Amino acid sequence: xxxxxxxxxxxxxxxxxxxxxxxxxxxxxxxxxxxxxxxxxxxxxxxxxxxxxxxxxxxxxxxxxxxxxxxxxxxxxxxxxxxxxxxxxxxxxxxxxxxxxxxxxxxxxxxxxxxxxxxxxxxxxxxxxxxxxxxxxxxxxxxxxxxxxxxxxxxxxxxxxxxxxxxxxxxxxxxxxxxxxxxxxxxxxxxxxxxxxxxxxxxxxxxxxxxxxxxxxxxxxxxxxxxxxxxxxxxxxxxxxxxxxxxxxxxxxxxxxxxxxxxxxxxxxxxxxxxxxxxxxxxxxxxx
Amino acid sequence: xxxxxxxxxxxxxxxxxxxxxxxxxxxxxxxxxxxxxxxxxxxxxxxxxxxxxxxxxxxxxxxxxxxxxxxxxxxxxxxxxxxxxxxxxxxxxxxxxxxxxxxxxxxxxxxxxxxxxxxxxxxxxxxxxxxxxxxxxxxxxxxxxxxxxxxxxxxxxxxxxxxxxxxxxxxxxxxxxxxxxxxxxxxxxxxxxxxxxxxxxxxxxxxxxxxxxxxxxxxxxxxxxxxxxxxxxxxxxxxxxxxxxxxxxxxxxxxxxxxxxxxxxxxxxxxxxxxxxxxxxxxxxxxxxxxxxxxxxxxxxxxxxxxxxxxxxxxxxxxxxxxxxxxxxxx
Numbered sequence: 001x002x003x004x005x006x007x008x009x010x011x012x013x014x015x016x017x018x019x020x021x022x023x024x025x026x027x028x029x030x031x032x033x034x035x036x037x038x039x040x041x042x043x044x045x046x047x048x049x050x051x052x053x054x055x056x057x058x059x060x061x062x063x064x065x066x067x068x069x070x071x072x073x074x075x076x077x078x079x080x081x082x083x084x085x086x087x088x089x090x091x092x093x094x095x096x097x098x099x100x101x102x103x104x105x106x107x108x109x110x111x112x113x114x115x116x117x118x119x120x121x122x123x124x125x126x127x128x129x130x131x132x133x134x135x136x137x138x139x140x141x142x143x144x145x146x147x148x149x150x151x152x153x154x155x156x157x158x159x160x161x162x163x164x165x166x167x168x169x170x171x172x173x174x175x176x177x178x179x180x181x182x183x184x185x186x187x188x189x190x191x192x193x194x195x196x197x198x199x200x201x202x203x204x205x206x207x208x209x210x211x212x213x214x215x216x217x218x219x220x221x222x223x224x225x226x227x228x229x230x231x232x233x234x235x236x237x238x239x240x241x242x243x244x245x246x247x248x249x250x251x252x253x254x255x256x257x258x259x260x261x262x263x264x265x266x267x268x269x270x271x272x273x274x275x276x277x278x279x280x281x282x283x284x285x286x287x288x
Numbered sequence: 289x290x291x292x293x294x295x296x297x298x299x300x301x302x303x304x305x306x307x308x309x310x311x312x313x314x315x316x317x318x319x320x321x322x323x324x325x326x327x328x329x330x331x332x333x334x335x336x337x338x339x340x341x342x343x344x345x346x347x348x349x350x351x352x353x354x355x356x357x358x359x360x361x362x363x364x365x366x367x368x369x370x371x372x373x374x375x376x377x378x379x380x381x382x383x384x385x386x387x388x389x390x391x392x393x394x395x396x397x398x399x400x401x402x403x404x405x406x407x408x409x410x411x412x413x414x415x416x417x418x419x420x421x422x423x424x425x426x427x428x429x430x431x432x433x434x435x436x437x438x439x440x441x442x443x444x445x446x447x448x449x450x451x452x453x454x455x456x457x458x459x460x461x462x463x464x465x466x467x468x469x470x471x472x473x474x475x476x477x478x479x480x481x482x483x484x485x486x487x488x489x490x491x492x493x494x495x496x497x498x499x500x501x502x503x504x505x506x507x508x509x510x511x512x513x514x515x516x517x518x519x520x521x522x523x524x525x526x527x528x529x530x531x532x533x534x535x536x537x538x539x540x541x542x543x544x545x546x547x548x549x550x551x552x553x554x555x556x557x558x559x560x561x562x563x564x565x566x567x568x569x570x571x572x573x574x575x576x577x578x579x580x581x582x583x584x585x586x587x588x589x590x591x592x593x594x595x596x597x598x599x600x601x602x603x604x605x606x607x608x609x610x611x612x613x614x615x616x617x618x619x
Contacts, residue, residue: 009527012303052385059382061334062308105382121458132381 005201006243008169016068016169017098017161018054018281020047021150022088023177023210024076028141030178033211034269039178040139042270043210047072047088047137050277055105055134064102071098071157072136075150077143083183085146085153088137097157108134147181151189158196158203170198174280175238176273178210180231190238201243206263206280207235208273218266219276220250222258232266239264250279291413291474291539293318293400296505298512298532302330311336312482312531313393315343322347324397325423325533327482329451333383337373338391338454341366346397353418353465360460363452370454390455394421396438398478400537403471412471413537415478419466421449424486426479427472428501433493434476438466442490445483477501478535484528488519505534 010016028040035042051070058064074088086095091109093099116131158171173193196203209232211217218227224236239262242250250257265276295318301310311328313336324346328335345366351358367390376387401414417425419438422445427434439445450464472478479501481489489499504512512532519525 003523007523011527012306014527052382055382056385057331059333059386060309060311060330061336063380064382065309105380108381111381132385134381 003200004244006169006245008167008198008200010067010169012066014168015066015100015165017070017158017165017171018068019071019098019154019158019171019173020073020088021154021173021175022047022072022074022137023145023147023179024074024088024140024142025145025179025182026076026142027145027178028139028210030212032270033214033267034271037270038139038141039210039212040141042273043176044137044139046270046273046277048133048135049274050281051104051136052134055101058101059105064105066100066102068101069098069161070101070104073150073153074140075146076140077146077182079143081144083146083149084143085149088140090136090138093136098161104136108136109138110135144182145177145179146183147177147186148184148189150175151186151193155189155193155196158193162196162198162203166198168198168200170201171196171203172281173203173205174208174277175205176208176210177235178212180234185234187234187237194240202240204240204243204246204263204280205238206276207239208265208268208276209235210273211267211269213267214269215267217268217272218264219268219272220255220257220261220279221264221266222261227266235266236262236264246279249282253279255279291321291400291537293321293323294536294538295323296532296534298504298507298509298516298530300513300516300530302527302529304513304517310529311339312529313339313343314480314531314533315347316533316535317347320347321400321537322397323478323480323533323535324350324395325480325482325531326396327394327421327423327529327531329392330529332389332391333386334370334374334454335391335393338370338452339393339395341369341454342393342395342452343397346395350397350418352467353420353463354467363460364456367454367456388455389457390453392451392453394423394449394451394482395419396421396423396425396480398425398480398535400472400478400535412473415468415470415472417468419468420463421451422483422486424481424483424490425468426477426481426489426499426501427470428477428479429473429475431498431500431502433498434472435468435470436490436493437468439486439490442487442494445487445490449483472537474537474539476537477505478537480531480533480535482529482531484526484530485516485532488525501534504532505536 008014022043029038031037032039032042055064058067072088073085075085077083087097089096092107093103112133112135113130114133116129118127118129120127154173161171190205194202194205220242221227221236224233227233227236242261242263247257247261263280265272268276295316297314299310301307303309311330314325316323324343326339326343328339351362353359370391376384379387396419398417401416403412403414417437422439424439425437492499516525516530520527
């Protein structure tokens with residue numbers, strides 16, 4: 001019987017898989033557009049926030065439901081320009097390739113306490129409320145940008161995962177970078193990754209470019225016309241077209257998308273990055 | 289005639305291997321003819337317990353949601369009950385972070401009441417239901433859908449439902465209950481479903497592929513679960529906790545009053561009632577058939593008594609006219 005692609009519900013039997021590929025090159029030391037914080041700091045804040053939210057959302061009465069596997073990889077080079085591709089997870093999960101969400105929730109590297117500022121509904125005063133912030137990933141910024149090596153490893157990781165989960169919603173890869181590949185043309189590697197498929201559809205590759213300047217962001221473009229430079233066009237062609245459920249979800253969230261919009265953001269600031277992460281990962285059935 | 293609700297309840301958790309993860313709930317009070325169903329939102333914490341508290345309370349003493357003050361007090365009582373069952377200090381960080389939002393659940397409850405005299409529908413009962421969220425009631429008569437409530441189309445299930453929260457997030461003014469005040473008849477089937485099954489059923493009605501609830505009524509629990517699992521496998525049914533509550537209004541016969549003893553009848557073979565065959569043929573639809581048979585028994589009795597009376601009168605005239613001789617035997 002025919003089933004529309006990208007409709008498989010996420011469950012324990014049909015787990016989801018999210019793979020984050022983080023640029024850890026030296027340029028991530030620079031501040032993010034519209035922020036005084038470094039790109040690498042903002043990036044790990046967003047990723048740790050995503051992991052925290054996902055662990056909370058997947059939690060039930062008896063702990064965290066085992067509905068997804070997550071991988072967080074960083075890529076950079078050493079001083080001799082050798083690629084370093086490794087799991088960015090710290091603490092008890094360091095070195096792990098893909099980790100189930102119950103393991104993520106159960107083993108953060110540490111839990112920081114931060115102050116949250118919340119308005120008091122009754123008095124209008126701003127209250128300082130301590131809150132727990134679990135941390136899995138720490139910032140890193142050194143060396144070059146071996147993007148092709150990263151995409152090649154991602155292909156290996158997901159080939160193996162798909163073989164074990166052939167009926168699942170296909171893996172979603174979220175790649176976040178601030179610059180161009182320094183080890184070749186990444187488009188063929190991206191195409192190979194997107195050619196992987198479960199019975200429910202092809203692997204989805206979404207790319208987000210972090211901006212140094214407060215330039216106008218491009219979110220989910222449907223064409224490469226009007227994109228500001230060659231890097232933007234390369235990322236556009238690397239990115240998957242948003243499948244129907246993602247397209248509908250984005251439109252429902254107020255994004256003025258065109259048909260054939262791609263999972264790409266360019267010149268993203270922190271707000272765009274978080275929106276991008278949410279839009280790219282929450283439209284899968286069962287995650288809303 | 290007094291009535292009760294016969295009920296069948298079927299359940300299957302989203303993950304059949306983990307029945308403890310089931311977060312729907314249902315409750316039936318057959319004697320008071322009230323039943324409730326609720327779908328705990330799986331992304332919230334302890335929502336199964338919240339759904340269970342709501343259904344038990346709805347069957348127990350739920351006020352009309354239109355009576356805002358009464359309903360708010362009732363809801364506050366249920367929320368307190370939910371909170372008392374949570375030991376926040378023992379929770380891990382991910383549950384502690386979620387706890388302030390509380391649990392969420394849909395709620396649908398239905399009650400079958402004696403009809404008001406002014407209703408004008410002979411043999412009818414009043415069907416009263418209240419709902420918030422996307423659990424759905426189907427009223428079915430002889431296999432035909434009379435109405436669905438509060439959902440009418442499968443498309444309505446695409447949107448996130450409004451649900452009842454176990455924590456007062458100061459948004460109760462947004463709660464809007466749908467109310468159904470209609471009639472139902474003996475042998476009507478009242479089908480209560482949580483969303484996945486409701487969507488499947490509505491799609492079936494829309495496409496002309498009618499759900500066969502009567503067949504489900506007769507199924508063992510495990511057979512029903514196997515069918516639901518197959519529908520999930522074929523992706524005709526969403527992977528979600530699935531609950532089906534089927535209710536049938538059954539009239540209870542009054543206990544028969546013993547007939548006065550007849551002195552000569554002790555040794556005689558009792559004559560069968562003229563229309564006993566209707567009763568024996570109508571097992572399973574006994575209340576209606578019994579009524580029909582009673583009516584016809586009484587009618588035929590009147591006819592026989594009338595014939596006997598005519599015969600007696602004719603004999604009397606014959607005897608008066610022909611010197612009290614009996615008529616000749618027929619040839």
